[in-house]
Amino acid sequence: MAREFALIARILAARSVVPDDVLVDAGDDCAVLAGGALAVGNDLSVEGVHFRRSWLSEAEIGFRAATAALSDLAAMAAEPSGVLLALCLGPALGEEEALAVAGGVIDAAERVGAGLLGGDLSRGGVLALDVVAIGRCPAPVRRAGARRGDELWVTGRLGGAAAAVREWERGAAPSPAARSAFAAPTARVQEAAWLAARGLANALIDLSDGLSSDGGHVAEASGVAITLDAAAIPVDEEAGATLESALHGGEDYELLIAAAPDGMAEAAGEFSQRFGVELTRVGVVRAGAGVYLRGADGRELPLRRGGFDHLEGTSA
Amino acid sequence: MAREFALIARILAARSVVPDDVLVDAGDDCAVLAGGALAVGNDLSVEGVHFRRSWLSEAEIGFRAATAALSDLAAMAAEPSGVLLALCLGPALGEEEALAVAGGVIDAAERVGAGLLGGDLSRGGVLALDVVAIGRCPAPVRRAGARRGDELWVTGRLGGAAAAVREWERGAAPSPAARSAFAAPTARVQEAAWLAARGLANALIDLSDGLSSDGGHVAEASGVAITLDAAAIPVDEEAGATLESALHGGEDYELLIAAAPDGMAEAAGEFSQRFGVELTRVGVVRAGAGVYLRGADGRELPLRRGGFDHLEGTSA
Numbered sequence: 090m091a092r093e094f095a096l097i098a099r100i101l102a103a104r105s106v107v108p109d110d111v112l113v114d115a116g117d118d119c120a121v122l123a124g125g126a127l128a129v130g131n132d133l134s135v136e137g138v139h140f141r142r143s144w145l146s147e148a149e150i151g152f153r154a155a156t157a158a159l160s161d162l163a164a165m166a167a168e169p170s171g172v173l174l175a176l177c178l179g180p181a182l183g184e185e186e187a188l189a190v191a192g193g194v195i196d197a198a199e200r201v202g203a204g205l206l207g208g209d210l211s212r213g214g215v216l217a218l219d220v221v222a223i224g225r226c227p228a229p230v231r232r233a234g235a236r237r238g239d240e241l242w243v244t245g246r247l248g249g250a251a252a253a254v255r256e257w258e259r260g261a262a263p264s265p266a267a268r269s270a271f272a273a274p275t276a277r278v279q280e281a282a283w284l285a286a287r288g289l290a291n292a293l294i295d296l297s298d299g300l301s302s303d304g305g306h307v308a309e310a311s312g313v314a315i316t317l318d319a320a321a322i323p324v325d326e327e328a329g330a331t332l333e334s335a336l337h338g339g340e341d342y343e344l345l346i347a348a349a350p351d352g353m354a355e356a357a358g359e360f361s362q363r364f365g366v367e368l369t370r371v372g373v374v375r376a377g378a379g380v381y382l383r384g385a386d387g388r389e390l391p392l393r394r395g396g397f398d399h400l401e402g403t404s405a
Numbered sequence: 406m407a408r409e410f411a412l413i414a415r416i417l418a419a420r421s422v423v424p425d426d427v428l429v430d431a432g433d434d435c436a437v438l439a440g441g442a443l444a445v446g447n448d449l450s451v452e453g454v455h456f457r458r459s460w461l462s463e464a465e466i467g468f469r470a471a472t473a474a475l476s477d478l479a480a481m482a483a484e485p486s487g488v489l490l491a492l493c494l495g496p497a498l499g500e501e502e503a504l505a506v507a508g509g510v511i512d513a514a515e516r517v518g519a520g521l522l523g524g525d526l527s528r529g530g531v532l533a534l535d536v537v538a539i540g541r542c543p544a545p546v547r548r549a550g551a552r553r554g555d556e557l558w559v560t561g562r563l564g565g566a567a568a569a570v571r572e573w574e575r576g577a578a579p580s581p582a583a584r585s586a587f588a589a590p591t592a593r594v595q596e597a598a599w600l601a602a603r604g605l606a607n608a609l610i611d612l613s614d615g616l617s618s619d620g621g622h623v624a625e626a627s628g629v630a631i632t633l634d635a636a637a638i639p640v641d642e643e644a645g646a647t648l649e650s651a652l653h654g655g656e657d658y659e660l661l662i663a664a665a666p667d668g669m670a671e672a673a674g675e676f677s678q679r680f681g682v683e684l685t686r687v688g689v690v691r692a693g694a695g696v697y698l699r700g701a702d703g704r705e706l707p708l709r710r711g712g713f714d715h716l717e718g719t720s721a
Binding site for chain 2: 104192209218
């Protein structure tokens, strides 16, 4: 993980032009331009890297890729307008399969009020798709807003997607709950907008890399340390997740929110009722740097960033 | 080609949501949203489909992919703000190669005043990259604006990229001119903006699929027929292009413009002087449907759309 981020930093350091209408630059979940009129994020999914054909139907491949891109908008509290799809069809994939992939993309987009705006189609040796999500973002909630004394909250339950991958990788079939966590995640767009509209989110990120890694992004961007409470993490036990997969498994696409202590606890009940999703306090923001885990004995240990490493292609 | 477009039409027919702030929808070169505040296009390049590793350096792979995406902005007369890069590194590609690909993307973007805004990095079995180009587009020039009686003009010389591919595919080395046409094309962003600002372009498209195919897009979107004059096509002879590759070879990224007869001929001289690029009258717009080629004998024959077929993976 560290290698991936170091490389992105080296890439960005090579730039000499940063356009002057850019409100939020690289290093957050989306680029935000034109005074917030537009937020743009994209997600590239390649067969054999981000999924295997045998794990998912074509519609699920499209749905999941679109959700990943739309989740980047949620992470800025942006309102999705539309998506673009660039689809490279692998061998032995015909028109019906292409329509099924696109149908999954359309389904994910329409669930959050967005439409398919266009795209690009080609054929090659591998199934690959890039989904670009475009939205309006007049008041972006960035990673950098966490303040000392804030509480950390997460939506939903964690580790289910990693539990599914673990089962597939050992040749077993994941439980329906685990399979669904991987194949049909929800982009928390409405949830993020609701929290942002109430001023409850000082910082926001989506859990694409995993709680330890994404928590680290918030800590680094905000110049703070965060401590997670092991006993509080909402492990997706129904999906067979463990504390390990809940901490380090990526691709759950839930939200991590840094919020002032007052207000969030009161709002959590209404939030759960409205969205049918739990909101759980998982830790605190404090002075310092890094991510720590407080165990049952009250001791805090530095938490290795262990989420899925897209550069290594292995789960930690 | 026809199959690809029919499939895109089927995909788009599956939608039920088209966001209400969309100014230009799928079927043009870019989506344009928020009253023209933002135009967004993307281009997916996959090793073995859109290029071979042995043909290009890593920097050229990045440069070419970014140019293809920026050329979509040029085709709307949009002003680029920035690009996003999603990069999937193939096997045996290390940090230096990733930096070289990104460096090529940055180079292409900075040539047209845009910057790299962010992106996504992963590793897999194949080198794949998607470049999203984002720009401002207060007055989009669409494909649909060609009028009966308009003249058709193209920038630059055509067929060079296809000539390079032809040489590589028969195991030979392309000439420097052909190689450069394929590896280092120019996104005609400034040229398109200049033409649009003078009201000279009734319709505009970039030649990514080839003159016959892209001419067909303009004819279809505008509800007109177009006739190309075989003797007038600016064949890139220095690159070893033939009339065939100039008509059907894609990926030259030059512009095809439909312009009222008065004005363009006068502007052509200033255009060439300013941009160092020829502007050539290649045909006319007339009532009817389809694309026709007028030969030396004055006879007009229907022109088969023969550009690179990304669904078949073969050149016609």
